[in-house]
Amino acid sequence: MTTREDSIAILRKIGVTPSPQRTAIYHFLRTHAIHPTAETIFAAVRLEQPSLSLTTVYNTLKLLVEKRAVREIIIEGSELRYDADMTEHGHFKCLHCGDVYDLFPPDGVPLVPSVPGLPDDFVLKEIQLCCRGYCPKDACRAAICAARN
Amino acid sequence: MTTREDSIAILRKIGVTPSPQRTAIYHFLRTHAIHPTAETIFAAVRLEQPSLSLTTVYNTLKLLVEKRAVREIIIEGSELRYDADMTEHGHFKCLHCGDVYDLFPPDGVPLVPSVPGLPDDFVLKEIQLCCRGYCPKDACRAAICAARN
DNA sequence: ATTCTTGCAAATCATTTGCACTTTA
DNA sequence: TAAAGTGCAAATGATTTGCAAGAAT
Numbered sequence: 001m002t003t004r005e006d007s008i009a010i011l012r013k014i015g016v017t018p019s020p021q022r023t024a025i026y027h028f029l030r031t032h033a034i035h036p037t038a039e040t041i042f043a044a045v046r047l048e049q050p051s052l053s054l055t056t057v058y059n060t061l062k063l064l065v066e067k068r069a070v071r072e073i074i075i076e077g078s079e080l081r082y083d084a085d086m087t088e089h090g091h092f093k094c095l096h097c098g099d100v101y102d103l104f105p106p107d108g109v110p111l112v113p114s115v116p117g118l119p120d121d122f123v124l125k126e127i128q129l130c131c132r133g134y135c136p137k138d139a140c141r142a143a144i145c146a147a148r149n
Numbered sequence: 150m151t152t153r154e155d156s157i158a159i160l161r162k163i164g165v166t167p168s169p170q171r172t173a174i175y176h177f178l179r180t181h182a183i184h185p186t187a188e189t190i191f192a193a194v195r196l197e198q199p200s201l202s203l204t205t206v207y208n209t210l211k212l213l214v215e216k217r218a219v220r221e222i223i224i225e226g227s228e229l230r231y232d233a234d235m236t237e238h239g240h241f242k243c244l245h246c247g248d249v250y251d252l253f254p255p256d257g258v259p260l261v262p263s264v265p266g267l268p269d270d271f272v273l274k275e276i277q278l279c280c281r282g283y284c285p286k287d288a289c290r291a292a293i294c295a296a297r298n
Numbered sequence: 299a300t301t302c303t304t305g306c307a308a309a310t311c312a313t314t315t316g317c318a319c320t321t322t323a
Numbered sequence: 324t325a326a327a328g329t330g331c332a333a334a335t336g337a338t339t340t341g342c343a344a345g346a347a348t
Contacts, residue, residue, distance in 0.1 A: 017322090019328065038312080053330040058313065074279075077221065077229040078338075079312065092271060103266040117252040121285035122241060123293060128279045130223075136270035144272060166347085168303065187337080202305040207338065227313075228337065 002030050014067040024049055025060045029070060029084035035091070035100050037079050075100055075130055090129035096143035099135060151179050163216040173198055174209045178219060178233035184240070184249050186228050224249055224279055239278035245292035248284060 007027040011018040024045045029036070036044070042057045061082055064070035071083045075093055081100075090103035118124065134140045156176040160167040173194045178185070185193070191206045210231055213219035220232045224242050230249075239252040267273065283289045 017327075019321090021329075051330080055314085055330055056328080059329080072226065074223045074226050077223050078227070080226040090266070092267065095274060101271075105266045117239070117254045118241065118280065119285070122250075123283040123290075124280055125244060125282040126280070128277075128281075130277045131267065131273055131275070132277075133274040134272040136268070141272075166302075168346090170304075200305080204305055204339085205303080208304080211339095 006030075010069060014069055016063060016067060016069075021045075021049060021052055021056050022060050022063075024052075025057060026064060026069065026084065029064075029082055033083070033085060033102065035073060035075065035081040035083055037081055041082070073130075074128065088127070090131065092131045092133065092135070094135040094137075094140050095132055096134055096140040097137060101135065103129070103131070155179075159218060163218055165212060165216060165218075170194075170198060170201055170205050171209050171212075173201075174206060175213060175218065175233065178213075178231055182232070182234060182251065184222060184224065184230040184232055186230055190231070222279075223277065237276070239280065241280045241282065241284070243284040243286075243289050244281055245283055245289040246286060250284065252278070252280070 004023065004027050007030055008018045008023055011022060011026060016022060025041060028041060028045050032044070034040075038054065038057050038061060041061075042052065042054050045057070046052045061070065061072075064084075065072055065082075068086065069084065071086060073081050073083050073091060075081055075091060085102070087104070089105070092101040092103055093099070094101075134144050153172065153176050156179055157167045157172055160171060160175060165171060174190060177190060177194050181193070183189075187203065187206050187210060190210075191201065191203050194206070195201045210219065210221075214221055214231075217235070218233065220235060222230050222232050222240060224230055224240055234251070236253070238254070241250040241252055242248070243250075283293050
């Protein structure tokens with residue numbers, strides 16, 4: 001489940017005091033798998049916590065990333081996005097509509113089975129896979145031809 | 150070869166007027182596979198062109214990316230890096246020393262053989278693969294244990 | 299002479315920092 | 324009441340934009 005209680009329990013487990021702000025931010029991330037930016041999180045959580053500051057959003061995100069409860073993902077330069085789903089998965093960004101999709105490999109299949117060209121003496125800790133292309137929406141399919149210029 | 154003449158010829162071929170600034174920027178990228186930031190390029194090219202402005206570096210990079218002569222790569226958030234090598238390859242960043250390595254798959258092996266979890270009706274245009282871990286340098290290997298905290 | 303290219307200065311956007319205030323243990 | 328957490332305002336860093344001056348066709 002993904003109740004607020006669960007989110008609080010996880011925060012406690014990782015040694016983060018579940019203040020109202022932190023709880024709201026983390027719970028928002030857990031219930032909205034939309035890879036939000038700090039700004040998006042701020043706008044959303046502010047609705048229930050009008051006194052919330054952007055600084056607190058940044059502080060909390062930094063803390064959660066350090067505690068490995070949240071992952072920073074890079075989909076395009078210049079802004080970081082956040083994801084509370086720590087299972088291994090990649091991302092796909094539609095070049096037309098801009099939507100970002102999660103790519104979950106089927107059970108038992110690693111996201112990247114092996115990294116071609118990585119020498120044996122390198123120690124791999126994490127993989128970021130981000131693909132770009134066109135999603136199946138009609139408008140986006142139509143844009144494929146237009147992009148061939 | 151990677152002579153200045155070659156760089157100029159490529160710029161001509163893609164319809165970019167090879168001004169001294171553009172030529173110097175593009176040639177720097179072609180001869181320094183170090184994934185430089187705009188700032189790094191600026192500092193380097195400025196040595197031979199003291200009047201060069203950072204704006205011109207950004208303008209030129211944007212133009213070269215549009216013309217697909219250069220690729221924007223994202224290795225960590227907050228800054229874009231540039232790469233004139235358009236062959237398919239990934240990157241590996243050492244979490245200890247910060248060095249970025251290219252990952253060239255052996256001949257005939259695709260960088261990512263298939264993307265697990267990508268539905269058939271998505272059209273794939275490009276893949277960015279960025280790995281993190283520890284490189285084989287002694288100091289970096291030693292840092293692996295320290296990181297287990 | 300018109301268009302392209304450059305470069306300065308100012309603007310913008312995401313993020314961080316310094317510090318004072320508030321809350322909590 | 325000491326420590327932790329929050330939030331405002333200012334600072335920073337990367338990039339973009341507006342615009343005037345210079346170079347090229």
